[in-house]
Structures are given as structure tokens and as C-alpha cells.
Amino acid sequence: MKQAAIVSCVLLAGLLSGCTGAQSALDPRGPAATDLLHIILVFVFVCTSVFFLVMGALVWSLLRKPSREDSEGAQERQISVVVTVAILSTAAIIVLLTVVSFTSDRFPEYKEASSAAILVRGEQWWWRFDYDGDDSSLGFQTANELHIPVGQDVRLRLQATDVIHSFWVPSLAGKQDLVPGRDNTITLHAERSGIYRGQCAEFCGLQHAHMALEVVAQEPEAYRQWLDSQRRSAVVSEDAAIVAGRDVFMRKPCAACHTIRGTEAKGTSGPDLTHVASRRMLAAGVLQNSAGSLAAWIADPQTIKPGNNMPLVPMTSEELRQVTAFLETLR
Amino acid sequence: MNSSSTAQVLDVEVEREELEPRLRRTWQSGKGIWGALTTVDHKIIARRYIVTAFVFLALGGVLALIMRVQLAFPEARFLSADRYNQIFTTHGSNMMFLFAVPVMEAMGVYLVPLMVGTRNIAFPRLNAFSYWIFLAGGLVLWIAVALDAAPDVGWFAYVPLSGPEYGAGKRADIWAQMITFTELSALAVAVEIVVTVFKQRAPGMSLDRIPVFVWSMLVTSFLVIIAMPAIMFASSSLILDRLVGTHFYNPAERGDVLLWQHLFWFFGHPEVYIIFLPAVGMVSAMISPFSQRPVFGYLALVMALIATGLLSFGLWVHHMFVAGLPPSGSSFFTASSMAIAIPAGTQIFCFLATLWSGRPIFKTPMLFVIGFLITFVMGGMTGVMVASVPLDTQVHDTYFVVAHFHYVLVGGAVFPLVGAIYYWFPKMTGRMMSEKLGRIVFGLIFAGFHLTFFPMHILGLAGMPRRVYTYPPELPWSGMNLFVSVSAFVLAAGFGLFFIDAIRSLRSGKVAGPNPWNCASLEWATASPPPPYNFARIPVVQSRDPLWRASSELPVATGLRVDRRELVVSSVVAAEPEARESSPADSIWPLVAALATTVMLIGSMFSAWAVVWGAVPIAIALTCWFWPKRTPEDES
Numbered sequence: 011m012k013q014a015a016i017v018s019c020v021l022l023a024g025l026l027s028g029c030t031g032a033q034s035a036l037d038p039r040g041p042a043a044t045d046l047l048h049i050i051l052v053f054v055f056v057c058t059s060v061f062f063l064v065m066g067a068l069v070w071s072l073l074r075k076p077s078r079e080d081s082e083g084a085q086e087r088q089i090s091v092v093v094t095v096a097i098l099s100t101a102a103i104i105v106l107l108t109v110v111s112f113t114s115d116r117f118p119e120y121k122e123a124s125s126a127a128i129l130v131r132g133e134q135w136w137w138r139f140d141y142d143g144d145d146s147s148l149g150f151q152t153a154n155e156l157h158i159p160v161g162q163d164v165r166l167r168l169q170a171t172d173v174i175h176s177f178w179v180p181s182l183a184g185k186q187d188l189v190p191g192r193d194n195t196i197t198l199h200a201e202r203s204g205i206y207r208g209q210c211a212e213f214c215g216l217q218h219a220h221m222a223l224e225v226v227a228q229e230p231e232a233y234r235q236w237l238d239s240q241r242r243s244a245v246v247s248e249d250a251a252i253v254a255g256r257d258v259f260m261r262k263p264c265a266a267c268h269t270i271r272g273t274e275a276k277g278t279s280g281p282d283l284t285h286v287a288s289r290r291m292l293a294a295g296v297l298q299n300s301a302g303s304l305a306a307w308i309a310d311p312q313t314i315k316p317g318n319n320m321p322l323v324p325m326t327s328e329e330l331r332q333v334t335a336f337l338e339t340l341r
Numbered sequence: 342m343n344s345s346s347t348a349q350v351l352d353v354e355v356e357r358e359e360l361e362p363r364l365r366r367t368w369q370s371g372k373g374i375w376g377a378l379t380t381v382d383h384k385i386i387a388r389r390y391i392v393t394a395f396v397f398l399a400l401g402g403v404l405a406l407i408m409r410v411q412l413a414f415p416e417a418r419f420l421s422a423d424r425y426n427q428i429f430t431t432h433g434s435n436m437m438f439l440f441a442v443p444v445m446e447a448m449g450v451y452l453v454p455l456m457v458g459t460r461n462i463a464f465p466r467l468n469a470f471s472y473w474i475f476l477a478g479g480l481v482l483w484i485a486v487a488l489d490a491a492p493d494v495g496w497f498a499y500v501p502l503s504g505p506e507y508g509a510g511k512r513a514d515i516w517a518q519m520i521t522f523t524e525l526s527a528l529a530v531a532v533e534i535v536v537t538v539f540k541q542r543a544p545g546m547s548l549d550r551i552p553v554f555v556w557s558m559l560v561t562s563f564l565v566i567i568a569m570p571a572i573m574f575a576s577s578s579l580i581l582d583r584l585v586g587t588h589f590y591n592p593a594e595r596g597d598v599l600l601w602q603h604l605f606w607f608f609g610h611p612e613v614y615i616i617f618l619p620a621v622g623m624v625s626a627m628i629s630p631f632s633q634r635p636v637f638g639y640l641a642l643v644m645a646l647i648a649t650g651l652l653s654f655g656l657w658v659h660h661m662f663v664a665g666l667p668p669s670g671s672s673f674f675t676a677s678s679m680a681i682a683i684p685a686g687t688q689i690f691c692f693l694a695t696l697w698s699g700r701p702i703f704k705t706p707m708l709f710v711i712g713f714l715i716t717f718v719m720g721g722m723t724g725v726m727v728a729s730v731p732l733d734t735q736v737h738d739t740y741f742v743v744a745h746f747h748y749v750l751v752g753g754a755v756f757p758l759v760g761a762i763y764y765w766f767p768k769m770t771g772r773m774m775s776e777k778l779g780r781i782v783f784g785l786i787f788a789g790f791h792l793t794f795f796p797m798h799i800l801g802l803a804g805m806p807r808r809v810y811t812y813p814p815e816l817p818w819s820g821m822n823l824f825v826s827v828s829a830f831v832l833a834a835g836f837g838l839f840f841i842d843a844i845r846s847l848r849s850g851k852v853a854g855p856n857p858w859n860c861a862s863l864e865w866a867t868a869s870p871p872p873p874y875n876f877a878r879i880p881v882v883q884s885r886d887p888l889w890r891a892s893s894e895l896p897v898a899t900g901l902r903v904d905r906r907e908l909v910v911s912s913v914v915a916a917e918p919e920a921r922e923s924s925p926a927d928s929i930w931p932l933v934a935a936l937a938t939t940v941m942l943i944g945s946m947f948s949a950w951a952v953v954w955g956a957v958p959i960a961i962a963l964t965c966w967f968w969p970k971r972t973p974e975d976e977s
Contacts, residue, residue: 032816033804035735046735050802053732057722064689064718071697072711089637089694093687100686104679104725111729112672134507168665173502174598176663176738180804184734187664189599190501191592194665207816211738211806213495215502216422219809295813316422 033207035180039227040199042183049114056107128156129167132175132188132210135217135318136281136294141237150240151269153281155289157226159233160203168194173215179208179225187212200227209295216317222295243272244284244340255336258329263321270340280320287341293318305334350904352878361877363903368460368873370927379927381465382873383454386472388769390447393472397439397479399840404432406833413826415814425810426493427512431486433496434516437612438523439479441754445619446530446565448761449558451769453534455864455871456552458543458880460908461924463536464529466931466966471529473935478522481943485515492516495808497609498579500590500601505583514583514946517576521942524569524576531562531569538562541908542916543863544898545882550916552862553636556643557622560650564611564618567654572608575601585949599664606657614653616750618646620757621688624710627757627764628692630860631707632699635886638691645684645691652681662733671730678728685721689714704858705779709760712787716752720745723798738808741801747794759786759839766843767857771869772850778842782835789832796821796828861886866895879909882916930966937962 038044129140139152158164168177170188177196178185186196200206210221228236246256256273259265265275271284289299293315297303309330311320325333352360370380380386408428411420420428454462462468485491492512494503503513538551538559551559579601581587588594590601621642629636636642658666658674692714701707723745727733736742759782766774805818812818856865865888867876878897884890898918901907906924911917941955 035802035804043735046731049729049731050726050735053726053729057725061718061722064693065715067693068696068711068714071693072701074697085698086637089698093638093641093690093694096690097683097687101683104682107725107729108676108679111675111731115668115672115729115731173507174499178738178806180735184731185663185737186734189664191598192665207804209806213499213502213738213808215507216426216493218426219422219811222813 033180033209037181039204039206040182040201042197042199043181045114046184049110052110053107056103060103127165127167128158129169130156130177130188132168132170132172132177132214132221134172134215135210135221135315137221137223138171138281141240148241150271150284151282152240152285153289154223154291154294155226156223157228157233157236158198158200159230160200160227161230162199164198166196166198168196174212175210175214175221176212177208178211179206179223181206182208182225185211198225200225203227203229203232205290207295217315220294220296220315220318222291224290224295226290239288239341240285244270246273246336247339251332252336252339255332255334258325258333259336262323262325262329262333264323264333267320283337283340285340287338293320301334301338304337305330308333349902351899352901352903353899355903360903361872364874364877365872367903367906370873375929376927378932379469379929381461381469381925381927381931383450383462383465383468384769384871384873384875386468387447387451390443390450390472390475393476393479394440394444394447395840397435398444399836400483401432401435401440402833402836404428404435406829408432409826409829411810412812413823415816415819415822416811420810422810423493424489426808427486427489427491429808430492430495430516431482434492434519435479435482436750437496437616438520439475439482441616441750442523442527442565442612443475444758445561445616445754446527446534448619448623448758448765449534449561450530452765452864453537453555453558454541455768455867455875456555456862457538457541457546458863458866458876458882459537459541460875460879461906462533463541464533464925466925466928467529468533469928470931470935471526471533473932474522474529474938475526477935477939477942478519478526481515481522481939482519485512490515492519497602497605499605500579500582500598501592503579504590505586508583511946514580517580517583518942518946520572520576522939524573525938527565528569531565534558534562535566539913540910542911543880543882544909544911544916544918546911546916548914548916549639550882550885552622553625553639553642553646554619554622554862557618557625557646560646561615561618564615564650564653568608568611568615571604575604575608580945581949584945599661599666602661602664603657606660607654609660610657611650611653613746613749614649616754618649620713620754621646623757623761623764624692624713626860626862627706627760628695628710629886630858631702631704631710632695633702634695634699635861635889636691637694637698638687639885641687642691645687648684649681652677652684656681656728659728659733662730663737668730675728675730679725682721682725689718689721704763705774705776705783706760706764706858708780708783708787709756709763712783713752713756713760716748716756716787716790720748720752724749736801738806739801740797740805740807743807744794744797744801747790747797751790751794756786762839762843764858765864766846766850767853768864768869768871770847770850771853772846773853773857774846774850775842778838782839782842785831785835785838787835789828789830789835792828793825793832796825800825856888861889863887928966930962934959934962934966 035047038047127142131138137154139156142149168186168188170190175188176185177188182198182200183196186194204227206225208223208225210218246252260274265277267277267280269276269278269282291297292299292303292307296315297307307314310322311318312322355363370376370382370385411417411425450462450468490510490512492515494508494513494516498513498516501507538555578589582589588596590596590598592598625636625642656674656678658670659678662671727736727742727745763774763779800818800821805812853869855867855869863880866880878899881896881898887895901921906926907921908924909918910920910922912919937958941951941959944951944955
């Protein structure tokens with residue numbers, strides 16, 4: 011026990027110094043996650059105190075020298091009183107913690123508000139985000155990278171298209187499941203701009219481990235600019251190499267699964283690629299987005315993320331280079 | 342008990358030195374393989390059960406080590422995603438269904454008849470059947486592992502992932518039918534234990550004199566009887582969805598995905614107490630001789646057992662706090678989940694009071710009791726945390742929960758179990774386990790356990806989800822994962838040494854004698870190991886601690902026949918002797934029935950019609966099993 015406590019302290023210290031804004035309930039960056047951390051700390055404090063009290067009683071019981079003078083009956087009565095008091099205190103602590111848990115769960119103001127609704131859909135093994143415009147022409151779709159404005163409550167509608175997933179960005183809020191046939195919601199609120207990692211928390215099959223997302227919280231102005239850029243259709247340059255890449259994309263099965271608005275690619279089973287080059291990551295957090303990793307991903311998706319739904323599409327190296335160059339222009 | 346007729350041979354009519362050989366002839370199982378296959382002796386069956394369950398523990402432990410090797414480093418390629426998912430599913434299913442529940446029931450099958458002073462368990466042939474069915478279920482799962490076709494949907498097998506659309510191949514079917522096998526055997530044992538406790542107690546063992554362990558097995562058996570039908574319906578409806586195209590869980594056809602979770606956890610939460618309550622009974626049994634006093638608060642402990650059993654059916658929804666259920670429902674389940682801390686606390690305080698007012702002897706079983714107290718209290722504390730809805734939204738499905746349930750299951754149940762093996766090993770085998778090795782085993786298991794699982798609390802809070810086969814190097818989890826993986830081998834070394842100690846002691850341990858620890862309950866009133874008939878004469882109980890309070894020699898009841906298997910049936914409350922009843926003789930039919938059931942269940946993974954044609958051999962086997970023999974009526 012003692013060694014475990016020491017080790018855990020060392021580990022905790024190492025951990026707290028090591029993590030900065032990554033993916034941690036101990037590192038809240040929004041009101042919901044901050045409230046949750048406070049509850050965690052209250053519970054940890056109360057429970058640790060109780061634990062050490064009980065352990066103190068255990069050590070005392072084991073080490074004390076029993077005096078034989080006490081009459082048996084008197085001693086038993088004495089212990090009965092102590093045990094009864096202990097049970098009643100347990101009950102009191104339990105009631106206290108239940109009330110704490112209840113009040114903090116039911117009356118936080120950030121659960122009430124709602125602004126722009128974004129539809130989040132979990133799919134095996136990536137995230138589809140639908141941004142509604144005020145009219146349908148302003149809407150667009152993106153994947154694995156959720157942009158939100160800083161300082162606002164953003165309400166997300168959560169749906170699953172295949173199996174159950176769970177949306178979890180611990181630095182911003184607790185998790186919420188995406189359940190087929192049901193509509194759940196969650197509210198995000200980031201206090202500062204930054205990038206917060208999250209990942210699917212409910213086991214959803216083969217590549218559950220590689221179903222990450224990033225929430226990019228931006229100042230309202232930058233957010234508006236991002237919205238505008240995402241709403242635009244893709245512009246294909248006149249450059250012959252880029253046009254050749256587009257033709258490869260359309261000729262090969264790529265276009266059957268992916269949409270690139272402004273072209274004839276209208277597939278919907280895979281992520282929308284209209285602005286794929288503007289994203290930070292590929293394949294739900296598996297690769298940093300760069301020309302090299304994009305080419306690697308197209309060339310052999312099944313080695314990089316085994317079992318995912320993107321098939322290996324045979325291409326010559328020339329075709330691969332062209333299609334990568336084309337996708338790189340989709341900013 | 343006084344009636345007799347000339348054709349019978351009563352124990353009062355034979356000479357003292359003649360009695361035991363004649364009882365032995367009547368009760369002994371046959372020799373050789375045939376005898377092994379037909380035996381209905383609860384001790385032989387329980388021993389097999391225990392050994393088999395420990396083999397599954399070792400196999401499940403190996404899987405855990407394999408997972409820890411994979412997780413020691415980020416983006417490791419030691420296992421593929423597919424293998425890892427099979428392994429964590431098998432580890433969980435194996436530990437819950439093939440180790441924890443069966444081993445607790447097996448301890449009950451061995452000890453309950455001895456503790457209540459009877460000669461065999463009720464329905465001994467059903468008992469034999471339940472073992473064979475359990476073994477078959479275990480083999481089905483492990484053969485699937487060997488064939489790289491093990492279930493990969495988690496031990497909870499959530500739909501739609503395990504449903505017809507997303508659960509490819511036969512993997513989910515294997516999971517569902519493995520569940521059916523183990524439920525069947527668990528239900529059978531539960532019924533036997535309830536009847537044994539209610540109707541076969543030694544004369545004078547009124548309800549308030551039943552050992553706490555027997556109470557715990559009784560409450561556990563009721564939990565099994567109430568909880569198992571839910572999972573039985575769940576696994577059967579899953580098979581139907583997969584095989585016959587019903588739509589219980591298909592939202593497109595107005596089925597409900599969350600229905601599965603309600604059914605599964607309505608069983609799954611009581612399941613935890615099915616494992617934990619027998620452990621409380623074991624601690625109660627061990628703490629008394631090693632504190633040299635009766636356990637404090639008998640009534641409070643029994644009431645706490647019953648209260649835990651009742652409450653355990655009111656908190657399943659705390660597994661579903663983030664599924665999007667109405668908040669008022671969640672609040673109710675927060676309150677009920679926290680409330681279970683009250684009976685659990687009561688048990689802990691009674692144990693502490695026993696230690697405080699006793700004179701502790703630090704033998705190996707006692708060390709495990711102390712390890713239990715420390716570890717289980719910690720697990721209880723994190724249990725209170727996960728019962729809180731807001732807190733749970735952060736820690737649910739993370740390593741925090743992995744840490745929590747290993748604290749309550751390993752700390753709360755496996756520590757007492759290992760202690761119980763050290764404690765009852767001399768009774769079961771006639772030889773003591775090594776005290777010296779026992780201390781090392783305890784040290785390794787205790788230290789290894791905490792070093793392995795404590796850091797997981799922090800990993801979970803730091804954002805590491807469960808059931809991931811790997812994690813990216815950018816996240817600050819690698820150091821702690823490596824530490825956990827290394828510690829896991831310390832824990833494994835402890836269990837390895839435990840197995841070595843057990844096997845060695847079996848051959849060369851010190852000879853134990855009937856009551857090596859100076860205990861008070863009835864199983865210590867007979868030889869070690871007990872003869873096939875358990876007691877030459879049925880003891881009469883006059884107090885809660887019969888072997889401590891008996892002034893000179895334990896009083897006994899007489900009047901049972903020695904020329905056929907007979908035992909005393911007594912009244913439920915006061916245990917007044919009511920009748921002599923014959924106890925079934927050895928039979929091959931339980932094995933045949935189990936084989937027929939196995940064929941039917943395996944067939945049903947492939948075709949629904951297997952249930953129809955598979956029922957024919959089962960019906961034949963059962964008919965032979967229950968074919969009336971012309972035995973004289975039981976007498977009052």
C-alpha cells in the first residue's frame with residue numbers, strides 16, 4: 011500500500027507536468043470540464059480521507075495489545091456502539107456525496123443554452139460533422155476536425171450510423187454516447203482558443219483505438235473565416251498536373267465514396283474531401299496531414315489502419331503522385 | 342428418526358468399528374475412469390470445478406500479460422487489432438463466466454454440505470451435469486481462441502456491434518452460446534445450494550446458527566436465480582437476431598439498441614455481487630479463527646449480505662449513465678449505487694471490530710484478509726465515485742474504471758479466494774500449503790496488484806479510454822503504461838508461485854489433521870480430506886460455533902441406514918429433523934445429457950433447426966436419468 015501511494019504520487023507529479031492541453035480530464039479548458047474536475051476533487055478528497063480513517067482503524071486493530079480486564083459483554087457493547095456510529099457516518103457521507111453529485115449535474119447553466127447546432131455522426135472509424143447553414147446551401151460537411159467558436163456554448167447533436175460510439179473530448183466536457191436509433195446531445199464550450207483532442211470512448215470494433223478527433227476552438231472572427239472557406243466549393247486549378255490528378259480521382263473508385271463539392275465526385279460513404287488539405291490530421295487522427303502522409307495513406311490504407319473501410323486502390327506511382335497533388339490543392 | 346424395519350441396516354445396529362467401512366462401501370464412487378465419469382460426490386465434483394476454474398484463471402492471466410506486452414509501448418505491433426480485440430473479449434468473458442462465478446460456486450459446492458453437516462449436496466446428479474456443461478462451455482470458448490475465431494465484441498457484447506450486420510462470422514454466436522453454457526451450470530448449482538441450505542442442515546442448526554459463508558452462498562444463489570434469466574433472454578434473443586432474423590435490437594425495424602444494455606446490466610451488476618458475496622463469506626470464515634473469537638456482528642453481517650443482494654438489482658443503470666437516458670432516472674440510480682456502500686461498509690466495520698477485539702494470528706489466510714480489507718476499501722471508494730453521474734461522464738469507459746473493477750473483483754474477491762485456498766487446502770487435500778511460500782505469494786500478489794492497477798486510475802483521468810489496442814506516442818501515457826506492464830509480471834509471478842505451492846503441497850505438504858487452524862464450524866469436525874460420506878454420524882448443532890462451544894465431544898444424531906445412501910432432511914427455520922431421504926447413486930446419464938446439450942448448443946450456432954433435432958438426444962438422456970428405480974419410499 012505504502013509503496014503504491016509513493017509511486018502514485020511520483021506518477022501523478024510526472025503526469026501533471028507532462029500534459030498540456032492534450033486529452034485529459036485533469037486539464038479542463040471549459041466550464042463543463044472545470045466543474046467536473048471540481049467534483050472529482052471533492053470526491054477524491056472525501057474518499058481519501060475516509061480511506062485513511064479506515065486504514066488507521068485497521069492498523070490500530072492489528073497492533074493493539076488487547077487488555078484482558080474488560081468484561082466480554084461490556085466490550086462487545088462498546089464495539090457495537092462504535093460500529094453503529096461508523097455505519098451512520100457512512101450513510102451521512104453517502105447522502106452528502108449524492109447531493110453534491112445531483113446538484114452539480116442538474117443545474118449548470120451551460121446545459122441550457124444552445125446556438126449553432128452541429129450534427130455529429132460516428133461511423134466505423136471516423137467522425138462526420140454536418141454544419142447547418144441558415145439555408146441548406148450554406149451547409150457543409152467535414153470529418154474528424156470540429157471547429158467551434160471560443161466563449162460560446164455549441165450544441166452538438168449526436169447520432170450513430172452503424173454501431174454505438176461515444177463522443178469524448180475530456181478537456182471540454184464529459185462523454186456522451188452516440189446510439190443508433192436515438193438522438194443525444196452534448197454542449198461544448200471552450201474558454202480559450204486551442205486544439206483539444208478527443209476520441210471514441212465506446213468500443214466500436216476493429217479500429218476503435220484509431221477513432222480520434224480534434225476540436226479546434228477559434229476566436230469568433232477566425233471561426234467565421236473558417237466557415238466561409240469551408241462553405242466554398244473546391245476550385246480546381248488549370249495546371250495540367252492537377253487536372254490529371256482530378257481525372258485519376260474521378261476515374262478510379264475514389265469518387266464513388268468521397269464528395270468533392272464543385273466536381274462530379276458525389277460519394278457519401280467516406281469523408282467529404284472538399285477541403286481535405288486544410289485539415290491537420292488524416293484517417294481520424296492516425297497521420298499528420300502532409301503530402302507524404304496523404305500519398306502513403308492512399309497507397310496503402312490497410313497497412314496504416316488495418317481493417318478500415320478504405321480499400322486499396324491500385325495505381326501507378328505516377329497516378330498516385332498526380333492524385334496526391336490534386337488533393338493537396340483542396341484547401 | 343426412530344422407525345426402522347427389519348430389511349434395513351441402521352447405523353445404530355452396526356458395531357462402531359464396522360460403521361465406517363460400511364458407510365464407505367455405500368457412498369464411495371466407482372474406481373477408474375468409469376467411476377470418475379459417473380461420480381456424484383459433491384467433493385470430487387467441486388474439486389474438479391475448482392481446478393478447472395483455476396486453469397481458466399491462469400489462461401486468462403496469460404491473456405492479460407499478452408495485452409500488457411502490446412500496451413507497454415505506443416503504436417506497438419506485437420498484436421494486430423483483431424487479435425487484441427479477441428483477447429480482451431476472451432479475458433473478460435473468461436474471468437467472469439469461466440473463473441470467478443464458477444470458482445465461487447465450486448467453493449460452495451465443496452463447503453456448504455460439509456458446513457451444514459450433511460452427506461451430499463441436494464440433486465447430486467444435477468451437480469455432476471452442471472460441471473460437465475461448464476467444462477463444455479469453457480472448451481467452446483478456448484477452442485475458438487485457438488482457432489483465431491474468438492469473440493471480439495467485448496464481454497458485454499453490445500449490439501449492434503455483436504448483431505447480424507456488424508458481427509461477422511461465428512464469433513458473437515460463440516460468445517452467446519458460451520454464456521448459455523455457463524448460465525445453465527450456474528443456475529443448476531444455485532438451485533442445489535438453496536435446497537441444501539434450506540432442507541439438509543444438521544439437526545439443531547437453526548437459521549441463526551448457519552455459518553456466514555453458508556448465508557453468503559445462499560444469498561448468492563438467489564441472485565443467480567434472479568439475475569441469470571435476464572442474460573439468458575439476452576443471449577438467446579441475440580442468437581435469434583443473428584440466426585433467424587428477428588429484430589429485437591435492430592433500430593431500423595423498431596428494435597431497441599439500449600434494450601440489450603438494460604438486459605445485460607440487469608444481470609451484469611448483480612454478477613459482481615455473485616462474485617463478491619461468497620468472498621465476504623470466506624473472509625467471515627477466516628477472520629474468526631485467526632482473531633481467536635467469533636466474527637463480530639453475525640446478525641449485522643447476514644443482514645448486510647441480504648441488503649447487498651436486494652440493492653444489487655437496483656443499480657444496473659449506472660453502467661449506462663452516458664447512453665443518454667433521462668436525468669431523473671440517472672439520479673435515482675446514483676442514489677441506489679451509492680447506497681450499496683452502507684451494507685458494504687457494515688461488513689468492513691464488523692471485520693475491523695473482529696480484529697480489534699480479537700488476538701490476530703498472522704498466517705497466510707489472514708494476510709489475504711488484511712489485503713482484502715485494504716484493497717476492497719479502495720475499490721469501494723472509487724465505486725462511490727463512478728456512481729456519481731457527472732463524475733462518471735469523465736471516467737466511464739476509461740482505465741479509471743478498469744482500475745476500479747479490478748480493485749473490487751481482485752481485491753474484493755480473488756484475494757479472499759486465494760486466502761481461502763490456503764485456509765481450506767488442508768481440508769480438501771489433507772495437507773498444508775507452505776506458510777513460508779504463502780507469505781511470498783501474498784507479498785508478490787499484493788504489491789504486484791497495486792503497482793499494476795493503481796496507476797490505471799490516473800491513466801483514465803488522463804484520458805486513456807478502455808479497449809484500445811494501442812495509443813499514439815504523442816499522448817503522455819507511455820511511461821505509465823510501461824510501468825503497469827512491468828508490474829503485471831510481478832503480479833503474475835505471485836500467482837505462478839501460488840500454483841507451484843499448491844501443486845507441491847499436494848504431494849509433500851505437512852499432514853494437516855482434521856482441524857489444523859482450530860476452527861469452529863462443522864467442516865472441521867471430520868477427517869481431512871473428508872470421507873465420501875462426510876460424517877460417520879450426523880452432528881447435532883447446539884450453538885453458532887459448534888466446535889468451540891461443545892463441552893466435550895460433538896453430539897451426533899443416529900438412525901440413518903448404512904446400506905444405501907441416506908441423509909437427514911430438516912425443517913427450514915429450526916432445522917428439526919423431518920425425514921430420512923435417499924440420495925441418488927452414481928450415474929452416467931448426467932454426462933450423457935451434458936454431451937447431448939453441448940451438441941445441441943453448438944449446433945444452434947449454425948442452424949436454428951439444431952434446437953429441434955438436438956432436443957431428441959437430450960430427451961432420451963433425461964428420460965434415462967430420471968427412470969424410476971424401485972426404491973422404497975422415503976420415511977419420516
